[in-house]
Amino acid sequence: MLTLGEVHTGLLQNSTALSLDHTTQLLDLLVGQRVRRSERPIAYAVSPDQLTGVDCRLPTASGRVTRGVGTVVSHAAVTGGHVVQGSTYTRLDRAASNRRLIWSHYLSRPGRVETIGKVDFSDVAQGFLSPAPQPQTLNLGAVSARLMDVVQSSPRLDRRPPFRTKRTRLRWAIRPAPDATAEPRGTFRVESDTLRTLELTAPHDDVSALVELCEDLALHDWLLTTLLSLMEFSLTGPGTRAQKIDRLRPAIDCLLHLWMPAARLDESVLPVWRDLEHRPGFTRQWQTSVTRIRDQVTLSTIALLEAPAR
Amino acid sequence: MLIFATSDKGGTGRSVTSSNILYRSALQGSDVCYLDFDFGSPTAGAIFNIAAVAHGTTRGGLHEYLDGALAEPQRIEVWAESDRASLRERPPGAGRLVLLPGDAGGGEFPATREHVERCADLFLRLEEEFDLSLVDLSAGRSWATQMVLAATAMPKLRSVRCRWLVFHRWTRQHVLAASGLVYGPRGILDIGTRAGHDYDELLNSLRFVRTAVVDPDSPELEGLKPAQVAWLRECNQDLLELASVSRVGRTMLIGSVPLDPVLQWREQLISDNDVHARKIANLETVEAFSLLAKLIVDDSAWEML
Numbered sequence: 001m002l003t004l005g006e007v008h009t010g011l012l013q014n015s016t017a018l019s020l021d022h023t024t025q026l027l028d029l030l031v032g033q034r035v036r037r038s039e040r041p042i043a044y045a046v047s048p049d050q051l052t053g054v055d056c057r058l059p060t061a062s063g064r065v066t067r068g069v070g071t072v073v074s075h076a077a078v079t080g081g082h083v084v085q086g087s088t089y090t091r092l093d094r095a096a097s098n099r100r101l102i103w104s105h106y107l108s109r110p111g112r113v114e115t116i117g118k119v120d121f122s123d124v125a126q127g128f129l130s131p132a133p134q135p136q137t138l139n140l141g142a143v144s145a146r147l148m149d150v151v152q153s154s155p156r157l158d159r160r161p162p163f164r165t166k167r168t169r170l171r172w173a174i175r176p177a178p179d180a181t182a183e184p185r186g187t188f189r190v191e192s193d194t195l196r197t198l199e200l201t202a203p204h205d206d207v208s209a210l211v212e213l214c215e216d217l218a219l220h221d222w223l224l225t226t227l228l229s230l231m232e233f234s235l236t237g238p239g240t241r242a243q244k245i246d247r248l249r250p251a252i253d254c255l256l257h258l259w260m261p262a263a264r265l266d267e268s269v270l271p272v273w274r275d276l277e278h279r280p281g282f283t284r285q286w287q288t289s290v291t292r293i294r295d296q297v298t299l300s301t302i303a304l305l306e307a308p309a310r
Numbered sequence: 311m312l313i314f315a316t317s318d319k320g321g322t323g324r325s326v327t328s329s330n331i332l333y334r335s336a337l338q339g340s341d342v343c344y345l346d347f348d349f350g351s352p353t354a355g356a357i358f359n360i361a362a363v364a365h366g367t368t369r370g371g372l373h374e375y376l377d378g379a380l381a382e383p384q385r386i387e388v389w390a391e392s393d394r395a396s397l398r399e400r401p402p403g404a405g406r407l408v409l410l411p412g413d414a415g416g417g418e419f420p421a422t423r424e425h426v427e428r429c430a431d432l433f434l435r436l437e438e439e440f441d442l443s444l445v446d447l448s449a450g451r452s453w454a455t456q457m458v459l460a461a462t463a464m465p466k467l468r469s470v471r472c473r474w475l476v477f478h479r480w481t482r483q484h485v486l487a488a489s490g491l492v493y494g495p496r497g498i499l500d501i502g503t504r505a506g507h508d509y510d511e512l513l514n515s516l517r518f519v520r521t522a523v524v525d526p527d528s529p530e531l532e533g534l535k536p537a538q539v540a541w542l543r544e545c546n547q548d549l550l551e552l553a554s555v556s557r558v559g560r561t562m563l564i565g566s567v568p569l570d571p572v573l574q575w576r577e578q579l580i581s582d583n584d585v586h587a588r589k590i591a592n593l594e595t596v597e598a599f600s601l602l603a604k605l606i607v608d609d610s611a612w613e614m615l
């Protein structure tokens with residue numbers, strides 16, 4: 001068994017933070033299905049799950065051809081009225097029979113993809129996590145990106161974002177842990193500017209808790225990435241201190257208050273966050289950056305206060 | 311903002327001028343990307359000195375993306391991947407410079423509804439990320455031009471700002487052809503209004519750029535005989551009149567780029583090094599590019615009289 005997923009995270013294309021009510025309407029993508037929302041400790045809403053049918057090759061590191069048939073689950077989420085995420089995942093299992101069955105069989109197992117023929121799950125996990133693109137294979141990222149596009153092109157948004165920034169992608173895979181009592185463990189890698197991978201081993205099969213963990217991690221990784229790039233652009237660029245502070249304004253307006261790691265996560269997956277906080281230390285880097293921004297603002301205030309005295 | 315670069319005929323220097331404008335814009339601090347929509351002959355890779363995609367990519371470019379074979383077209387970070395040493399270091403304060411190459415061996419194709427949809431989705435995604443996305447269209451009337459006009463007329467792109475730059479050389483035939491491309495039958499305004507654009511709005515978002523312009527008063531012409539200079543002045547005067555009659559005149563002009571020996575010999579980006587250290591390119595050329603990079607995003611340059 002193997003669970004695969006990919007989360008894309010980006011800035012909601014709106015000039016101000018979207019209120020929770022508007023967010024709920026924005027994510028109301030399926031008729032007759034409710035948008036789940038929560039207000040504490042941070043405004044958060046998630047669209048109903050959508051299913052996408054797939055029948056395609058699975059990515060493999062060895063190049064072996066393995067076919068998978070079934071459905072993948074995806075949903076979109078908005079946090080703090082500013083950050084939008086598209087998340088897609090599916091669980092791979094060996095099929096009982098060696099041929100494709102009628103479609104109702106797969107529809108009765110939402111979020112499962114059955115593999116046909118020989119399969120080596122660790123080979124598939126490696127192929128899926130590898131940064132090199134594998135054309136014509138299962139592409140969960142494309143489904144996430146597509147769903148994000150649907151949200152971003154909604155007429156409810158004014159498309160005048162306070163700043164421009166890249167989307168980031170977190171690709172993750174969960175292998176079952178051999179020992180049922182072990183804590184879940186994860187290895188997080190920054191593969192490129194925009195791609196991160198997370199390899200998890202987890203003893204239990206509470207997929208939704210693990211999916212939420214990955215989405216939470218993707219959100220905070222995006223916040224950190226975006227804050228760092230805004231700071232680099234502001235502080236290394238030419239201009240007076242006032243101009244630099246002005247360029248940091250969007251970070252102060254939209255990002256600084258969104259940091260809330262593991263706010264809604266299930267107890268069982270917290271060890272993974274704890275490990276990541278220990279090393280590389282997400283919150284440590286975030287806090288340092290926030291302090292640096294505040295220091296710059298303070299210095300600029302002092303300069304303003306001193307100006308008339310001169 | 312989306313900028314569409316087109317020209318009346320081939321050989322106007324559209325690609326090389328627009329690449330240089332975009333390069334200057336990145337140096338000024340904007341995050342920019344360049345889309346090679348010249349599907350018949352993708353050459354942007356050569357201008358940015360990226361040998362692997364000099365004549366289009368084989369790893370899935372814009373053509374394949376629009377055809378639906380890919381979820382996302384290939385992207386090349388020029389600061390990281392250019393083969394030219396002076397481009398490989400991102401200067402402090404400079405924005406991102408990204409190239410989306412066309413496909414090697416691609417060709418023009420009639421645009422279907424699906425092409426237009428994918429084109430619009432791509433524009434929206436780039437709009438999230440980049441301050442400026444420059445779309446280099448092929449010369450003359452093309453399917454690519456029709457496709458982007460249809461895509462930008464879609465309701466979901468209504469709030470995205472689009473501007474058109476029409477490049478032409480400063481000669482009689484080019485002035486007439488540029489006028490025809492914009493105002494003529496099956497020209498940009500004609501196709502655009504049929505796709506759902508407002509005529510005046512589209513016209514207001516369109517400006518001409520003159521390339522390889524020889525200034526009759528330039529000190530470089532001192533070697534010419536008086537009769538030659540007199541003739542040049544006369545030609546220039548005729549052209550000014552022709553341009554004004556063909557509605558390609560001063561009110562519709564956003565800038566001119568002088569004739570530069572470097573660009574005559576090789577399509578490339580002109581770095582500050584080429585001007586100040588190697589002294590092979592003219593300072594005026596770079597100044598013209600920098601000015602254009604500022605004007606294309608400056609709203610006051612786009613106000614109609």
